[in-house]
Amino acid sequence: MNFALFLGCTIPARLSQYESSxxxxxxxxxxxxxxxxxxxxxxxPLRNLSFKTFVLSSAxxxxxxxxxxxxxxxxxxxxxxxxxxxxxxMKENAPLREEINTTLEREGLRYEGxxxxxxxxxxxxxxxxxxxxxxKMERAYEGLKIATHYGCHVLRxxxxxxxxxxxxxxxxxxxxxxxxxESVDWATKLECCGAPAWGINDDLSMDLTQKKLKDGRxxxxxxxxxxxxxxHIQFDTVQGxxxxxxxxxxxxxxxxxxxxxxxxxxxxxxxxxxxxxxVPIDGIGGFLSNERSAVSNQLSxxxxxxxSG
Amino acid sequence: MFLSIALSVALAIFGIGLVYKISAWFRxxxxxxxxxxxxxxxxxxxxxxxxxxAFGAEILTLLRVFFLDVILQIRVLREDALRWxxxxxxxxxxxxxxxxHALDGLxxxxxxxxxxxxxxxxxxxxxxxxxLVIVGLAIAxxxxxxxxxxxxxxxxxxxxxxxxxxxxMISGIVLEGTKIASYSxxxxxxxxxxxxxxxxxxxxxxAYWVEKYGVVSPNLTGPFDAETLEQGRxxxxxxxxxxxxxxxxxxxxxxxxxxxxxxxxxxxxAGMPAILWYIHILACLVGLAxxxxxxxxxxxxxxxxxLVNAVMDKExxxxxxxxxxxxxxxxxxxxxxxxxxxxxxGIAFEEIHNVNILPxxxxxxxxxxxxxxxxxxRELRIIQEGxxxxxxxxxxxxxxxxxxxxQDLWFTVREALLQKGYPEFLVLSPLSFYRGLMREDLVNAxxxxxxxxxREAIVAHCDLMKSRDKALPLTxxxxxxQGGLSLSAQANxxxxxxGCETCTTVCPVVGNYDNPKEVLGLLPHQIMHACGLGVRDxxxxxxxxxxxxxxYQCQEQCPQGVCVTDVLYELKNLAINNVKxxxxx
Numbered sequence: 014m015n016f017a018l019f020l021g022c023t024i025p026a027r028l029s030q031y032e033s034s035x036x037x038x039x040x041x042x043x044x045x046x047x048x049x050x051x052x053x054x055x056x057x058p059l060r061n062l063s064f065k066t067f068v069l070s071s072a073x074x075x076x077x078x079x080x081x082x083x084x085x086x087x088x089x090x091x092x093x094x095x096x097x098x099x100x101x102x103m104k105e106n107a108p109l110r111e112e113i114n115t116t117l118e119r120e121g122l123r124y125e126g127x128x129x130x131x132x133x134x135x136x137x138x139x140x141x142x143x144x145x146x147x148x149k150m151e152r153a154y155e156g157l158k159i160a161t162h163y164g165c166h167v168l169r170x171x172x173x174x175x176x177x178x179x180x181x182x183x184x185x186x187x188x189x190x191x192x193x194x195e196s197v198d199w200a201t202k203l204e205c206c207g208a209p210a211w212g213i214n215d216d217l218s219m220d221l222t223q224k225k226l227k228d229g230r231x232x233x234x235x236x237x238x239x240x241x242x243x244x245h246i247q248f249d250t251v252q253g254x255x256x257x258x259x260x261x262x263x264x265x266x267x268x269x270x271x272x273x274x275x276x277x278x279x280x281x282x283x284x285x286x287x288x289x290x291x292v293p294i295d296g297i298g299g300f301l302s303n304e305r306s307a308v309s310n311q312l313s314x315x316x317x318x319x320x321s322g
Numbered sequence: 323m324f325l326s327i328a329l330s331v332a333l334a335i336f337g338i339g340l341v342y343k344i345s346a347w348f349r350x351x352x353x354x355x356x357x358x359x360x361x362x363x364x365x366x367x368x369x370x371x372x373x374x375x376a377f378g379a380e381i382l383t384l385l386r387v388f389f390l391d392v393i394l395q396i397r398v399l400r401e402d403a404l405r406w407x408x409x410x411x412x413x414x415x416x417x418x419x420x421x422x423h424a425l426d427g428l429x430x431x432x433x434x435x436x437x438x439x440x441x442x443x444x445x446x447x448x449x450x451x452x453x454l455v456i457v458g459l460a461i462a463x464x465x466x467x468x469x470x471x472x473x474x475x476x477x478x479x480x481x482x483x484x485x486x487x488x489x490x491m492i493s494g495i496v497l498e499g500t501k502i503a504s505y506s507x508x509x510x511x512x513x514x515x516x517x518x519x520x521x522x523x524x525x526x527x528x529a530y531w532v533e534k535y536g537v538v539s540p541n542l543t544g545p546f547d548a549e550t551l552e553q554g555r556x557x558x559x560x561x562x563x564x565x566x567x568x569x570x571x572x573x574x575x576x577x578x579x580x581x582x583x584x585x586x587x588x589x590x591x592a593g594m595p596a597i598l599w600y601i602h603i604l605a606c607l608v609g610l611a612x613x614x615x616x617x618x619x620x621x622x623x624x625x626x627x628x629l630v631n632a633v634m635d636k637e638x639x640x641x642x643x644x645x646x647x648x649x650x651x652x653x654x655x656x657x658x659x660x661x662x663x664x665x666x667x668g669i670a671f672e673e674i675h676n677v678n679i680l681p682x683x684x685x686x687x688x689x690x691x692x693x694x695x696x697x698x699x700r701e702l703r704i705i706q707e708g709x710x711x712x713x714x715x716x717x718x719x720x721x722x723x724x725x726x727x728x729q730d731l732w733f734t735v736r737e738a739l740l741q742k743g744y745p746e747f748l749v750l751s752p753l754s755f756y757r758g759l760m761r762e763d764l765v766n767a768x769x770x771x772x773x774x775x776x777r778e779a780i781v782a783h784c785d786l787m788k789s790r791d792k793a794l795p796l797t798x799x800x801x802x803x804q805g806g807l808s809l810s811a812q813a814n815x816x817x818x819x820x821g822c823e824t825c826t827t828v829c830p831v832v833g834n835y836d837n838p839k840e841v842l843g844l845l846p847h848q849i850m851h852a853c854g855l856g857v858r859d860x861x862x863x864x865x866x867x868x869x870x871x872x873x874y875q876c877q878e879q880c881p882q883g884v885c886v887t888d889v890l891y892e893l894k895n896l897a898i899n900n901v902k903x904x905x906x907x
Binding site for chain 2: 022023025026027050053054057058059060061062063064065066069070073091116119120165166168169170171179204205207208209210211212213214215217218220221224243246250251254
């Protein structure tokens, strides 16, 4: 189970705790990660300006992965969506493929298709498997309610991204529930976090985020859970701006999924970067049971429920 | 006489240049944060900062950085071992030559009273250091011209730097080679030091020097009999041996002697040693005089950048010092291209041929801006686009071997450019996410204006948007428009839209407004319809395009399989290109 880890631009620069917590969790689960230094931007931010630049950017990454004969795991959902989209285009659109490859060949690269692009969550669910994750649980959450935020670019367009059922997805919820936490149903679970409008139309962006925070709060969730740097920064840093500028009381901290999982695996909080979140998540430890026996009891009860469901 | 006059002139130009360039660090304004801070405030802030650092605990950090990063250049090694080898060879070899050879009167002969340039170890070391520089130069040429590093650009300054060092080195080595072989030099030395007058004795000494010291004589060629050589050796040891090691130790120069063979005689008669001496000295002096104005000024600025960046903290430092630091950093750039190699969006240059996308090339534009050169609107817009086309990933900053905080430079220059008022359409892309996060740092800037200006510039070229209340003519405003929606195979799916409005109903942006048409212009289903009708202006001119969050709800839910989001993406490309074309006309 080896992957080329695709970090993208945002994580190393602004959300290093997502990288460190993902590496720690995946390391415990036996997933091998390789770093390809030459990886570039996935092209997502450039798609508004130039479709070709967008395709070329992702195609170069795919070609680099192909050269190393490694499938790609993205942590960012926008990177994931872009890489999947371009992989799809490069397979379907022969003239485009030729044009892009002509450019890539100038630096000795070429992409013909054949690289699997996966997201962290799909690797955890499909490659590692819920049962293997359960075996690594050291502690379990009790009474913790989590509002999962799927993120648009893993769900849609479903024909291209093929992550989960676009209307009733469950991968993320199952991954949350293996930690003992409860994944609540909430109204805007599958809606946009608001990040794509941030910096372009801040009012719109804050409206969308605020709506999600409000819905999440109403569902009784203690935390939002995200697995994408844009979504998380939106729920974290931008939530801070919303709280201070708009004076709302829809405070709902966001935890990154590998942080949530890592704590239940007894990974050090410093490695998980718990302190680095802007809207503090230090209350999360209070939901963790300390005894392993309690964990296994609860987990087996949990698995029975899942089986019968 | 010539030497002292030329040296004085070169030193004077060098000194004036140094003062001029260093004063520019306090005079030049880079970006928006530096605006409004007078040079006097910057000088006093710098002096205060230097004093506080020199007598504080940070002096240890400075010593560590000086040793590891300035002397050993560990940051270069970490990036690329070949480039480190290249630079260590050139800089190490050249510095040692400067100290031991060029400044032998000031340095070497004081440290070593027995110093003679023709005696070992000095003679051998001179050639060894020279050979190091030659090896470094060869790697530099290989890297720039043979090894095709993608998007590594070489400019006139890079060529000049390689040429001036090459001329100094090659003229030096060839000078040494011709002097070894020079019969006239040999004759001068014999007359001055040997005291021999007997024809036979002179002959045997000459034979010995032809045989062992590489002199090319017009009278004698080997082989010589053992007796003559033995006699020559005795005279040699009496008069010459004390000051002359075997020339084979000067292996590069001696190599030249051997290659020249008997042609050396001709060179000697033509006065080549003297000509080469002038070339060598002049090249050194030209290099010295031009140094402050060339890329070689990095010898001064790069160590300063490394040291300053090691102790300066963006949060704590005085804005005046940051302004000075940023002006200095522009000089510290060696145009090595590491930043461009690591740049996340460097690949975009293959499609969008704007060199300002590449960080190493942006520096030149930043220098022009800082020097307040008169740039045309077109030039400014090109720089602005290049500076905005950046994901703010910090990879350039992390990689920079001389520690320049490139990311901060881009950010502050970007804002200064945006405030000039030329529309930048990339502000309407997710590249603006970072700008949104940095909003509170933009105290000197009008945050919203660039965003509205870009939208206004697009609408200004959509005539139909101006006649909103009237009935619109349904003849296509642009026949090529529908056909142009073909970048991705999915984009022409708009034609099967039957106007059910599902896309608009599920759109979270539409749902956010009580009166969405007023805010967004055309709604998604109307835009699809406008595409079907070929009414380009309406499709380009709607706010909906730029407020679309690309969540793909519309596309996912469409019962007809219209790829609504992809069509919107494509319209954004076309709308921007449309305006850019018109602006560049």
